[in-house]
Amino acid sequence: MPTCDHCGSHVSEGFARVFADESGRVFACPNCSANAGIAEVSRNRTRNA
Structure with missing residues (x-):
């Protein structure tokens, strides 16, 4: 079951x-x-990860 790595939501x-x-x-x-x-948020968070 995939979840968001940022907030943990399904x-x-x-x-x-x-x-x-x-x-x-x-x-x-x-x-x-x-x-x-x-x-856009996903791209920005990927760069900062």
């Missing part, structure tokens, strides 16, 4: 398939980021 398999990095880590989800900015 995310769907489809969400993880779209927004996870090549290692399967999800850095942002609808619970901890604005829906419109998930991809």
Whole structure:
């Protein structure tokens, strides 16, 4: 079951398939980021990880 690495919330398999990095880590989800900015927040958190 995939989870957001930032807040620990469950995310769907489809969400993880779209927004996870090549290692399967999800850095942002609808619970901890604005829906419109998930991809941008995820990129920024990946750079800072």
